[in-house]
Amino acid sequence: MxxxxxxxxxxxxxxxxxAIAASLFWVxxxxxxxFRHVVQVYPVSWKxxxxxxxxxxxxxxxxxxxxxxxxxxxxxxFFLILLFLVSSMTAYFMDNFDIVIDKAMIRxxxxxxxxxxxxxxxxxxxxxxLFLGVLPSLFVYKxxxxxxxxxxxxxxxxxxxxxxxxxxxxxxVSFSKFYTSFFRENESLRYYANPEYYIYSSSKYLKEKFxxxxxxxxxxxxxxxxxxxxxRKKKVIILxxxxxxxxxxxxxxxxxxxxxxxxxxxxxINFSQMYSCGTSTAYSIPCMFSSFTRxxxxxxxxxxxxxxxxxxxxxxxIEILWRDNNSDSKGVAARVAYEDYQKPENNPVCxxxxxxDEGMLSGLDRYIEEHKEKDILIVLHQMGNHGPAYYKRYxxxxxxxxxxxxxxxxxxxxxEEIVNxxxxxxxxxxxxxxxxxxxxxxxxxxRETAMIYISDHGESLGENGLYLxxxxxxxxxxxxxxxxxVMWLGEGMSRNxxxxxxxxxxxxQYSHDNLFxxxxxxxxxxxxxxxxxMDMLHD
Numbered sequence: 001m002x003x004x005x006x007x008x009x010x011x012x013x014x015x016x017x018x019a020i021a022a023s024l025f026w027v028x029x030x031x032x033x034x035f036r037h038v039v040q041v042y043p044v045s046w047k048x049x050x051x052x053x054x055x056x057x058x059x060x061x062x063x064x065x066x067x068x069x070x071x072x073x074x075x076x077x078f079f080l081i082l083l084f085l086v087s088s089m090t091a092y093f094m095d096n097f098d099i100v101i102d103k104a105m106i107r108x109x110x111x112x113x114x115x116x117x118x119x120x121x122x123x124x125x126x127x128x129x130l131f132l133g134v135l136p137s138l139f140v141y142k143x144x145x146x147x148x149x150x151x152x153x154x155x156x157x158x159x160x161x162x163x164x165x166x167x168x169x170x171x172x173v174s175f176s177k178f179y180t181s182f183f184r185e186n187e188s189l190r191y192y193a194n195p196e197y198y199i200y201s202s203s204k205y206l207k208e209k210f211x212x213x214x215x216x217x218x219x220x221x222x223x224x225x226x227x228x229x230x231x232r233k234k235k236v237i238i239l240x241x242x243x244x245x246x247x248x249x250x251x252x253x254x255x256x257x258x259x260x261x262x263x264x265x266x267x268x269i270n271f272s273q274m275y276s277c278g279t280s281t282a283y284s285i286p287c288m289f290s291s292f293t294r295x296x297x298x299x300x301x302x303x304x305x306x307x308x309x310x311x312x313x314x315x316x317x318i319e320i321l322w323r324d325n326n327s328d329s330k331g332v333a334a335r336v337a338y339e340d341y342q343k344p345e346n347n348p349v350c351x352x353x354x355x356x357d358e359g360m361l362s363g364l365d366r367y368i369e370e371h372k373e374k375d376i377l378i379v380l381h382q383m384g385n386h387g388p389a390y391y392k393r394y395x396x397x398x399x400x401x402x403x404x405x406x407x408x409x410x411x412x413x414x415x416e417e418i419v420n421x422x423x424x425x426x427x428x429x430x431x432x433x434x435x436x437x438x439x440x441x442x443x444x445x446x447r448e449t450a451m452i453y454i455s456d457h458g459e460s461l462g463e464n465g466l467y468l469x470x471x472x473x474x475x476x477x478x479x480x481x482x483x484x485x486v487m488w489l490g491e492g493m494s495r496n497x498x499x500x501x502x503x504x505x506x507x508x509q510y511s512h513d514n515l516f517x518x519x520x521x522x523x524x525x526x527x528x529x530x531x532x533x534m535d536m537l538h539d
Protein backbone atom coordinates (compact mmCIF):
# COMPACT_ATOMS: atom_id res chain seq x y z
CA MET A 1 0.00 0.00 0.00
CA UNK A 2 2.81 2.42 0.95
CA UNK A 3 4.63 1.48 -2.24
CA UNK A 4 1.53 2.15 -4.31
CA UNK A 5 1.03 5.64 -2.77
CA UNK A 6 4.69 6.68 -2.79
CA UNK A 7 5.71 9.55 -5.02
CA UNK A 8 7.30 8.42 -8.29
CA UNK A 9 11.01 9.00 -8.39
CA UNK A 10 12.11 11.97 -10.48
CA UNK A 11 14.06 11.13 -13.58
CA UNK A 12 17.78 11.41 -13.03
CA UNK A 13 20.07 13.57 -15.16
CA UNK A 14 23.85 13.47 -15.36
CA UNK A 15 26.05 16.52 -14.86
CA UNK A 16 27.12 16.30 -18.49
CA UNK A 17 23.52 16.30 -19.70
CA UNK A 18 22.78 19.28 -17.46
CA ALA A 19 25.85 21.14 -18.80
CA ILE A 20 24.81 20.49 -22.42
CA ALA A 21 21.22 21.59 -21.74
CA ALA A 22 22.39 24.81 -20.07
CA SER A 23 24.84 25.56 -22.87
CA LEU A 24 22.17 25.04 -25.53
CA PHE A 25 19.83 27.34 -23.62
CA TRP A 26 22.43 30.12 -23.56
CA VAL A 27 23.19 29.77 -27.26
CA UNK A 28 19.52 29.77 -28.29
CA UNK A 29 18.03 32.25 -25.80
CA UNK A 30 20.83 34.57 -24.61
CA UNK A 31 22.85 35.32 -27.75
CA UNK A 32 20.53 37.35 -29.94
CA UNK A 33 23.01 40.27 -29.93
CA UNK A 34 25.91 37.96 -30.83
CA PHE A 35 24.20 36.39 -33.83
CA ARG A 36 22.77 39.75 -34.92
CA HIS A 37 26.32 41.11 -35.22
CA VAL A 38 27.64 37.91 -36.78
CA VAL A 39 25.08 37.90 -39.62
CA GLN A 40 25.97 41.52 -40.40
CA VAL A 41 29.45 40.23 -41.33
CA TYR A 42 28.43 36.75 -42.51
CA PRO A 43 24.90 37.14 -43.96
CA VAL A 44 22.60 34.12 -43.93
CA SER A 45 23.20 32.33 -47.24
CA TRP A 46 23.99 28.85 -48.52
CA LYS A 47 27.65 29.81 -48.41
CA UNK A 48 27.56 30.85 -44.74
CA UNK A 49 24.79 28.72 -43.24
CA UNK A 50 27.01 25.82 -42.18
CA UNK A 51 29.55 28.19 -40.63
CA UNK A 52 26.77 29.90 -38.66
CA UNK A 53 25.52 26.53 -37.43
CA UNK A 54 29.08 25.57 -36.51
CA UNK A 55 29.30 28.70 -34.36
CA UNK A 56 26.24 27.62 -32.41
CA UNK A 57 27.59 24.10 -31.97
CA UNK A 58 31.04 25.42 -31.06
CA UNK A 59 29.68 27.79 -28.41
CA UNK A 60 27.66 24.91 -26.92
CA UNK A 61 30.74 22.66 -26.88
CA UNK A 62 32.91 25.39 -25.35
CA UNK A 63 30.54 26.10 -22.46
CA UNK A 64 29.96 22.36 -21.92
CA UNK A 65 33.72 21.90 -21.69
CA UNK A 66 34.12 24.76 -19.20
CA UNK A 67 31.25 23.65 -16.96
CA UNK A 68 32.31 20.01 -17.01
CA UNK A 69 35.90 20.95 -16.19
CA UNK A 70 35.26 23.28 -13.23
CA UNK A 71 32.16 21.74 -11.64
CA UNK A 72 31.17 18.57 -9.88
CA UNK A 73 27.94 16.89 -8.84
CA UNK A 74 27.97 19.08 -5.73
CA UNK A 75 28.84 22.43 -7.30
CA UNK A 76 27.27 22.37 -10.76
CA UNK A 77 23.92 23.71 -9.56
CA PHE A 78 25.58 26.71 -7.92
CA PHE A 79 27.62 27.53 -11.03
CA LEU A 80 24.70 27.16 -13.41
CA ILE A 81 22.26 29.21 -11.33
CA LEU A 82 24.83 31.98 -10.96
CA LEU A 83 25.51 31.98 -14.70
CA PHE A 84 21.80 31.91 -15.59
CA LEU A 85 21.06 34.95 -13.42
CA VAL A 86 24.04 36.96 -14.67
CA SER A 87 23.57 35.92 -18.30
CA SER A 88 19.94 37.07 -18.25
CA MET A 89 21.07 40.60 -17.32
CA THR A 90 23.91 40.49 -19.83
CA ALA A 91 21.44 39.47 -22.55
CA TYR A 92 19.13 42.35 -21.61
CA PHE A 93 21.80 45.04 -21.95
CA MET A 94 23.36 43.56 -25.08
CA ASP A 95 20.02 42.98 -26.82
CA ASN A 96 18.56 46.39 -25.99
CA PHE A 97 21.56 48.74 -25.76
CA ASP A 98 24.28 46.84 -27.65
CA ILE A 99 26.52 47.10 -24.59
CA VAL A 100 29.62 44.92 -24.34
CA ILE A 101 30.53 43.44 -20.94
CA ASP A 102 34.29 43.83 -21.01
CA LYS A 103 36.71 44.50 -18.15
CA ALA A 104 36.06 48.24 -18.17
CA MET A 105 32.30 47.68 -18.10
CA ILE A 106 32.63 45.28 -15.17
CA ARG A 107 34.57 47.94 -13.31
CA UNK A 108 31.79 50.44 -14.07
CA UNK A 109 29.19 47.95 -12.83
CA UNK A 110 31.09 47.47 -9.57
CA UNK A 111 31.28 51.26 -9.13
CA UNK A 112 27.62 51.86 -9.98
CA UNK A 113 25.70 53.67 -7.26
CA UNK A 114 22.27 52.69 -5.95
CA UNK A 115 20.66 55.64 -7.75
CA UNK A 116 22.19 54.57 -11.06
CA UNK A 117 20.93 51.01 -10.55
CA UNK A 118 17.41 52.35 -9.95
CA UNK A 119 17.56 54.28 -13.23
CA UNK A 120 18.35 51.07 -15.11
CA UNK A 121 15.54 48.91 -13.71
CA UNK A 122 12.59 48.38 -16.07
CA UNK A 123 9.77 45.91 -16.64
CA UNK A 124 11.58 44.50 -19.63
CA UNK A 125 14.69 43.93 -17.52
CA UNK A 126 12.56 42.10 -14.94
CA UNK A 127 11.11 39.97 -17.75
CA UNK A 128 14.60 38.99 -18.95
CA UNK A 129 15.61 38.18 -15.39
CA LEU A 130 12.55 36.00 -14.79
CA PHE A 131 12.42 34.09 -18.09
CA LEU A 132 16.13 33.80 -18.87
CA GLY A 133 17.42 33.73 -15.30
CA VAL A 134 14.96 32.57 -12.66
CA LEU A 135 12.99 29.93 -14.62
CA PRO A 136 16.02 27.94 -15.87
CA SER A 137 17.54 28.32 -12.40
CA LEU A 138 14.47 26.65 -10.91
CA PHE A 139 14.85 23.78 -13.38
CA VAL A 140 18.48 23.34 -12.34
CA TYR A 141 17.63 23.62 -8.65
CA LYS A 142 15.02 20.84 -8.90
CA UNK A 143 17.10 18.61 -11.16
CA UNK A 144 17.75 15.14 -9.75
CA UNK A 145 21.43 14.60 -10.49
CA UNK A 146 22.39 10.95 -10.76
CA UNK A 147 24.94 9.56 -8.34
CA UNK A 148 27.76 7.23 -9.25
CA UNK A 149 31.17 6.16 -8.06
CA UNK A 150 34.11 8.57 -7.95
CA UNK A 151 35.87 6.64 -10.72
CA UNK A 152 32.84 6.81 -12.99
CA UNK A 153 32.47 10.57 -12.32
CA UNK A 154 36.10 11.18 -13.31
CA UNK A 155 35.74 9.14 -16.49
CA UNK A 156 32.50 10.91 -17.41
CA UNK A 157 34.08 14.31 -16.81
CA UNK A 158 37.08 13.42 -18.99
CA UNK A 159 34.82 12.16 -21.78
CA UNK A 160 32.78 15.38 -21.66
CA UNK A 161 35.86 17.63 -21.68
CA UNK A 162 37.78 15.77 -24.38
CA UNK A 163 34.70 15.30 -26.55
CA UNK A 164 33.99 19.03 -26.38
CA UNK A 165 37.60 19.84 -27.31
CA UNK A 166 37.46 17.37 -30.20
CA UNK A 167 34.25 18.96 -31.50
CA UNK A 168 35.84 22.41 -31.30
CA UNK A 169 38.91 21.26 -33.18
CA UNK A 170 36.85 19.58 -35.89
CA UNK A 171 34.75 22.74 -36.33
CA UNK A 172 37.77 25.03 -36.61
CA VAL A 173 39.54 22.70 -39.05
CA SER A 174 36.42 22.15 -41.16
CA PHE A 175 35.71 25.88 -41.44
CA SER A 176 39.27 27.18 -41.18
CA LYS A 177 38.72 29.81 -43.87
CA PHE A 178 35.81 31.34 -41.95
CA TYR A 179 37.43 31.09 -38.52
CA THR A 180 40.64 32.71 -39.73
CA SER A 181 38.74 35.91 -40.52
CA PHE A 182 36.46 35.46 -37.50
CA PHE A 183 39.36 35.46 -35.03
CA ARG A 184 41.78 37.80 -36.80
CA GLU A 185 39.69 40.36 -38.64
CA ASN A 186 36.43 40.38 -36.67
CA GLU A 187 37.62 40.25 -33.10
CA SER A 188 34.80 42.55 -31.97
CA LEU A 189 32.20 39.85 -32.71
CA ARG A 190 33.51 37.79 -29.80
CA TYR A 191 32.68 40.63 -27.40
CA TYR A 192 28.99 39.70 -27.68
CA ALA A 193 29.31 35.98 -26.85
CA ASN A 194 27.18 35.30 -23.76
CA PRO A 195 28.30 34.03 -21.24
CA GLU A 196 31.77 33.31 -22.64
CA TYR A 197 33.01 36.88 -22.96
CA TYR A 198 31.83 38.23 -19.63
CA ILE A 199 33.36 35.17 -17.91
CA TYR A 200 36.65 35.96 -19.64
CA SER A 201 36.38 39.67 -18.74
CA SER A 202 35.48 38.88 -15.13
CA SER A 203 38.55 36.69 -14.78
CA LYS A 204 40.73 39.53 -16.10
CA TYR A 205 39.11 42.01 -13.72
CA LEU A 206 39.47 39.73 -10.68
CA LYS A 207 43.05 38.83 -11.57
CA GLU A 208 43.97 42.50 -11.82
CA LYS A 209 42.11 43.42 -8.65
CA PHE A 210 43.44 40.70 -6.38
CA UNK A 211 46.90 40.14 -7.85
CA UNK A 212 47.76 43.79 -7.29
CA UNK A 213 47.96 43.96 -3.51
CA UNK A 214 50.37 46.89 -3.61
CA UNK A 215 48.63 49.98 -2.22
CA UNK A 216 51.54 52.35 -2.73
CA UNK A 217 51.08 55.60 -4.65
CA UNK A 218 54.02 56.86 -6.69
CA UNK A 219 54.46 60.61 -6.11
CA UNK A 220 54.90 62.85 -9.14
CA UNK A 221 55.55 66.57 -9.49
CA UNK A 222 56.99 66.99 -5.98
CA UNK A 223 59.17 69.74 -7.47
CA UNK A 224 56.07 71.75 -8.35
CA UNK A 225 56.00 75.44 -7.54
CA UNK A 226 54.15 78.50 -8.81
CA UNK A 227 56.32 80.84 -10.86
CA UNK A 228 54.84 84.28 -11.52
CA UNK A 229 55.27 88.00 -10.97
CA UNK A 230 54.73 89.60 -7.57
CA UNK A 231 51.68 91.55 -8.71
CA ARG A 232 49.95 88.39 -9.95
CA LYS A 233 46.37 88.09 -8.76
CA LYS A 234 45.13 84.94 -7.05
CA LYS A 235 43.28 82.59 -9.38
CA VAL A 236 39.96 80.82 -9.19
CA ILE A 237 39.49 78.06 -11.74
CA ILE A 238 36.32 75.97 -11.88
CA LEU A 239 36.69 72.73 -13.80
CA UNK A 240 33.34 71.15 -14.69
CA UNK A 241 33.57 67.45 -15.56
CA UNK A 242 30.53 66.68 -17.70
CA UNK A 243 28.73 63.37 -18.14
CA UNK A 244 27.95 61.73 -21.50
CA UNK A 245 27.90 64.99 -23.48
CA UNK A 246 28.60 64.30 -27.16
CA UNK A 247 30.03 67.12 -29.25
CA UNK A 248 27.69 66.84 -32.23
CA UNK A 249 24.68 67.76 -30.07
CA UNK A 250 26.18 71.12 -29.06
CA UNK A 251 24.62 73.96 -31.04
CA UNK A 252 28.00 75.68 -30.59
CA UNK A 253 29.28 72.99 -32.95
CA UNK A 254 26.54 73.58 -35.52
CA UNK A 255 23.82 71.27 -34.17
CA UNK A 256 20.45 72.33 -35.57
CA UNK A 257 18.63 72.47 -32.23
CA UNK A 258 19.60 75.26 -29.83
CA UNK A 259 21.16 73.32 -26.96
CA UNK A 260 23.58 76.10 -25.90
CA UNK A 261 21.48 79.30 -25.91
CA UNK A 262 23.13 80.80 -22.81
CA UNK A 263 26.72 79.82 -23.60
CA UNK A 264 26.21 81.38 -27.03
CA UNK A 265 25.75 84.73 -25.27
CA UNK A 266 29.03 84.37 -23.40
CA UNK A 267 32.48 84.93 -24.85
CA UNK A 268 33.39 81.24 -24.64
CA ILE A 269 36.00 79.27 -26.56
CA ASN A 270 34.40 76.11 -27.93
CA PHE A 271 36.85 73.30 -28.66
CA SER A 272 34.96 71.47 -31.37
CA GLN A 273 37.34 68.53 -31.83
CA MET A 274 37.83 67.22 -28.28
CA TYR A 275 38.13 63.46 -27.77
CA SER A 276 37.88 61.37 -24.62
CA CYS A 277 40.38 58.96 -23.13
CA GLY A 278 37.77 56.23 -22.69
CA THR A 279 34.10 55.48 -23.19
CA SER A 280 33.15 55.07 -19.52
CA THR A 281 33.35 57.29 -16.46
CA ALA A 282 35.36 54.72 -14.49
CA TYR A 283 38.11 54.74 -17.12
CA SER A 284 38.02 58.28 -18.48
CA ILE A 285 38.19 60.28 -15.27
CA PRO A 286 41.37 58.73 -13.82
CA CYS A 287 42.90 58.88 -17.30
CA MET A 288 42.08 62.54 -17.96
CA PHE A 289 43.66 63.66 -14.68
CA SER A 290 46.73 61.44 -15.05
CA SER A 291 50.09 62.42 -16.52
CA PHE A 292 49.81 59.61 -19.09
CA THR A 293 48.44 59.93 -22.59
CA ARG A 294 45.62 57.61 -23.65
CA UNK A 295 48.08 55.30 -25.43
CA UNK A 296 50.29 55.11 -22.31
CA UNK A 297 47.56 54.94 -19.66
CA UNK A 298 46.45 51.78 -17.89
CA UNK A 299 44.17 51.33 -14.92
CA UNK A 300 47.12 50.04 -12.90
CA UNK A 301 49.13 53.18 -13.69
CA UNK A 302 46.17 55.32 -12.72
CA UNK A 303 45.84 53.51 -9.41
CA UNK A 304 49.51 53.71 -8.41
CA UNK A 305 50.45 57.20 -9.60
CA UNK A 306 49.48 60.61 -8.30
CA UNK A 307 47.53 62.86 -10.64
CA UNK A 308 47.43 66.54 -11.54
CA UNK A 309 45.42 67.41 -8.42
CA UNK A 310 48.26 66.02 -6.31
CA UNK A 311 50.82 68.11 -8.20
CA UNK A 312 48.77 71.26 -7.67
CA UNK A 313 48.54 70.36 -4.00
CA UNK A 314 52.34 69.90 -3.82
CA UNK A 315 52.78 73.60 -4.57
CA UNK A 316 51.29 74.45 -1.18
CA UNK A 317 49.70 77.49 -2.79
CA ILE A 318 46.52 76.05 -4.31
CA GLU A 319 43.34 75.11 -2.46
CA ILE A 320 41.51 72.22 -4.12
CA LEU A 321 37.88 71.16 -3.68
CA TRP A 322 36.05 68.35 -5.49
CA ARG A 323 32.24 68.38 -5.41
CA ASP A 324 30.48 65.37 -6.88
CA ASN A 325 26.90 64.93 -8.07
CA ASN A 326 27.76 61.75 -9.97
CA SER A 327 28.97 58.39 -8.64
CA ASP A 328 32.36 59.53 -7.24
CA SER A 329 35.80 60.73 -8.34
CA LYS A 330 37.07 57.21 -9.21
CA GLY A 331 39.99 57.75 -6.84
CA VAL A 332 41.17 61.03 -8.40
CA ALA A 333 40.15 63.15 -5.39
CA ALA A 334 41.36 60.65 -2.78
CA ARG A 335 43.95 63.08 -1.40
CA VAL A 336 42.07 66.40 -1.64
CA ALA A 337 38.90 67.83 -0.10
CA TYR A 338 35.83 65.94 -1.37
CA GLU A 339 32.12 66.61 -0.93
CA ASP A 340 29.24 64.37 -2.03
CA TYR A 341 26.39 66.37 -3.56
CA GLN A 342 24.20 63.41 -4.45
CA LYS A 343 22.94 63.62 -0.89
CA PRO A 344 20.23 66.13 0.16
CA GLU A 345 22.21 66.81 3.34
CA ASN A 346 24.74 68.71 1.20
CA ASN A 347 22.78 69.55 -1.94
CA PRO A 348 19.99 72.14 -1.39
CA VAL A 349 18.52 71.59 -4.86
CA CYS A 350 16.97 68.12 -4.62
CA UNK A 351 13.52 66.81 -5.43
CA UNK A 352 11.71 63.86 -6.98
CA UNK A 353 14.62 61.60 -6.06
CA UNK A 354 17.15 63.68 -8.01
CA UNK A 355 19.75 66.13 -6.72
CA UNK A 356 20.53 68.77 -9.35
CA ASP A 357 23.97 69.83 -10.56
CA GLU A 358 23.03 73.41 -9.73
CA GLY A 359 23.18 72.56 -6.04
CA MET A 360 26.97 72.13 -6.27
CA LEU A 361 27.26 75.93 -6.60
CA SER A 362 25.76 76.49 -3.18
CA GLY A 363 28.19 78.23 -0.82
CA LEU A 364 31.04 78.42 -3.34
CA ASP A 365 31.21 82.21 -3.04
CA ARG A 366 31.76 81.78 0.70
CA TYR A 367 34.38 79.07 0.09
CA ILE A 368 36.26 81.37 -2.29
CA GLU A 369 36.18 84.20 0.24
CA GLU A 370 37.48 81.93 3.02
CA HIS A 371 40.53 81.00 0.90
CA LYS A 372 41.35 84.38 -0.58
CA GLU A 373 45.06 84.01 0.26
CA LYS A 374 45.47 81.06 -2.12
CA ASP A 375 44.76 80.09 -5.67
CA ILE A 376 41.68 77.87 -5.91
CA LEU A 377 40.70 74.94 -8.11
CA ILE A 378 37.13 73.73 -7.77
CA VAL A 379 36.11 70.54 -9.63
CA LEU A 380 32.39 69.99 -10.17
CA HIS A 381 31.51 66.48 -11.36
CA GLN A 382 28.09 66.61 -13.02
CA MET A 383 25.26 64.13 -13.27
CA GLY A 384 24.87 65.78 -16.67
CA ASN A 385 23.35 63.52 -19.33
CA HIS A 386 23.60 60.25 -17.47
CA GLY A 387 21.36 57.72 -19.23
CA PRO A 388 19.14 55.95 -19.84
CA ALA A 389 16.80 58.06 -17.67
CA TYR A 390 17.62 61.33 -19.46
CA TYR A 391 14.21 62.73 -18.48
CA LYS A 392 15.34 62.80 -14.83
CA ARG A 393 18.41 64.91 -15.56
CA TYR A 394 16.68 68.29 -15.83
CA UNK A 395 13.86 70.28 -14.16
CA UNK A 396 10.54 70.48 -15.98
CA UNK A 397 11.14 74.06 -17.16
CA UNK A 398 13.99 72.83 -19.38
CA UNK A 399 11.68 70.56 -21.35
CA UNK A 400 12.00 72.60 -24.54
CA UNK A 401 12.13 69.81 -27.11
CA UNK A 402 9.08 67.54 -27.40
CA UNK A 403 7.89 64.81 -27.46
CA UNK A 404 10.15 63.26 -24.84
CA UNK A 405 11.00 59.75 -23.62
CA UNK A 406 9.70 59.81 -20.02
CA UNK A 407 11.01 56.34 -19.16
CA UNK A 408 14.29 54.51 -18.77
CA UNK A 409 13.03 51.82 -21.18
CA UNK A 410 14.45 53.35 -24.34
CA UNK A 411 13.03 50.54 -26.47
CA UNK A 412 9.56 51.97 -25.77
CA UNK A 413 10.47 55.35 -27.26
CA UNK A 414 11.05 56.61 -30.77
CA UNK A 415 14.47 57.91 -31.75
CA GLU A 416 13.03 61.43 -31.88
CA GLU A 417 11.80 61.16 -28.27
CA ILE A 418 15.14 59.83 -27.01
CA VAL A 419 17.11 62.58 -28.76
CA ASN A 420 14.74 65.31 -27.56
CA UNK A 421 15.09 64.17 -23.96
CA UNK A 422 18.87 63.98 -24.25
CA UNK A 423 18.95 67.49 -25.76
CA UNK A 424 16.79 68.86 -22.94
CA UNK A 425 19.39 67.57 -20.48
CA UNK A 426 22.07 69.40 -22.49
CA UNK A 427 20.00 72.60 -22.17
CA UNK A 428 20.17 72.19 -18.41
CA UNK A 429 23.96 71.76 -18.60
CA UNK A 430 24.04 74.96 -20.65
CA UNK A 431 22.15 76.72 -17.84
CA UNK A 432 24.42 75.22 -15.19
CA UNK A 433 27.57 76.39 -16.99
CA UNK A 434 26.11 79.88 -17.37
CA UNK A 435 25.58 79.91 -13.59
CA UNK A 436 29.23 78.92 -13.10
CA UNK A 437 30.32 81.79 -15.34
CA UNK A 438 28.08 84.24 -13.43
CA UNK A 439 29.69 83.14 -10.17
CA UNK A 440 33.18 83.69 -11.57
CA UNK A 441 32.28 87.10 -13.00
CA UNK A 442 31.62 88.31 -9.44
CA UNK A 443 35.20 87.39 -8.55
CA UNK A 444 36.75 88.76 -11.70
CA UNK A 445 37.83 92.14 -10.28
CA UNK A 446 39.76 90.62 -7.41
CA ARG A 447 41.07 87.46 -9.07
CA GLU A 448 41.94 85.85 -12.37
CA THR A 449 39.08 83.50 -13.19
CA ALA A 450 38.30 80.77 -15.69
CA MET A 451 35.87 77.92 -16.30
CA ILE A 452 36.87 74.75 -18.12
CA TYR A 453 34.13 72.32 -19.14
CA ILE A 454 34.98 68.92 -20.55
CA SER A 455 32.83 65.79 -20.71
CA ASP A 456 34.09 62.39 -19.57
CA HIS A 457 32.82 60.57 -22.70
CA GLY A 458 30.07 60.73 -25.28
CA GLU A 459 26.86 58.77 -25.80
CA SER A 460 25.11 56.65 -28.42
CA LEU A 461 21.48 57.52 -29.05
CA GLY A 462 20.33 54.67 -31.25
CA GLU A 463 22.66 55.00 -34.22
CA ASN A 464 23.15 51.51 -35.68
CA GLY A 465 21.21 50.10 -32.73
CA LEU A 466 23.71 51.40 -30.16
CA TYR A 467 22.68 53.14 -26.95
CA LEU A 468 24.46 54.64 -23.92
CA UNK A 469 28.26 54.19 -23.86
CA UNK A 470 31.04 51.88 -22.71
CA UNK A 471 32.00 50.00 -25.87
CA UNK A 472 35.69 49.05 -26.13
CA UNK A 473 37.51 52.10 -27.47
CA UNK A 474 38.74 50.37 -30.62
CA UNK A 475 35.21 49.56 -31.81
CA UNK A 476 33.32 52.46 -30.23
CA UNK A 477 31.55 54.91 -32.54
CA UNK A 478 32.65 58.54 -32.73
CA UNK A 479 29.58 59.59 -30.72
CA UNK A 480 31.03 57.86 -27.63
CA UNK A 481 34.48 59.51 -28.03
CA UNK A 482 33.87 62.95 -29.54
CA UNK A 483 32.92 65.11 -26.58
CA UNK A 484 31.78 68.59 -25.65
CA UNK A 485 34.46 70.99 -24.36
CA VAL A 486 34.10 74.71 -23.62
CA MET A 487 36.27 77.30 -21.88
CA TRP A 488 35.45 80.73 -20.48
CA LEU A 489 38.23 83.13 -19.45
CA GLY A 490 37.72 86.16 -17.22
CA GLU A 491 39.15 89.57 -18.07
CA GLY A 492 42.19 89.21 -15.84
CA MET A 493 43.04 85.78 -17.21
CA SER A 494 42.49 86.92 -20.81
CA ARG A 495 45.01 89.76 -20.49
CA ASN A 496 47.80 87.27 -19.78
CA UNK A 497 47.04 84.94 -22.69
CA UNK A 498 47.25 85.11 -26.45
CA UNK A 499 43.51 84.80 -27.11
CA UNK A 500 43.95 85.20 -30.85
CA UNK A 501 46.20 82.18 -31.03
CA UNK A 502 43.96 80.12 -28.72
CA UNK A 503 40.89 80.87 -30.83
CA UNK A 504 42.74 80.11 -34.04
CA UNK A 505 43.39 76.58 -32.75
CA UNK A 506 39.98 75.89 -31.18
CA UNK A 507 38.98 73.62 -34.07
CA UNK A 508 42.17 71.56 -33.97
CA GLN A 509 42.00 68.10 -32.45
CA TYR A 510 42.54 67.94 -28.70
CA SER A 511 41.88 65.21 -26.16
CA HIS A 512 41.79 64.43 -22.46
CA ASP A 513 45.59 64.15 -22.75
CA ASN A 514 45.75 67.96 -22.81
CA LEU A 515 43.89 68.59 -19.55
CA PHE A 516 46.81 67.64 -17.27
CA UNK A 517 49.18 70.16 -18.83
CA UNK A 518 46.53 72.86 -19.32
CA UNK A 519 45.75 72.84 -15.58
CA UNK A 520 49.43 73.12 -14.69
CA UNK A 521 49.88 75.94 -17.18
CA UNK A 522 46.86 77.95 -16.12
CA UNK A 523 48.13 77.99 -12.52
CA UNK A 524 51.69 78.92 -13.61
CA UNK A 525 53.07 75.71 -12.12
CA UNK A 526 56.67 74.85 -12.88
CA UNK A 527 57.49 71.14 -12.74
CA UNK A 528 59.37 68.61 -14.85
CA UNK A 529 56.00 66.92 -15.48
CA UNK A 530 54.72 69.92 -17.46
CA UNK A 531 54.78 69.87 -21.28
CA UNK A 532 54.09 73.24 -22.85
CA UNK A 533 53.29 71.68 -26.23
CA MET A 534 50.35 69.84 -24.60
CA ASP A 535 48.97 72.98 -22.92
CA MET A 536 45.92 74.24 -24.83
CA LEU A 537 46.48 77.80 -23.57
CA HIS A 538 50.24 78.25 -23.70
CA ASP A 539 51.44 76.31 -26.72
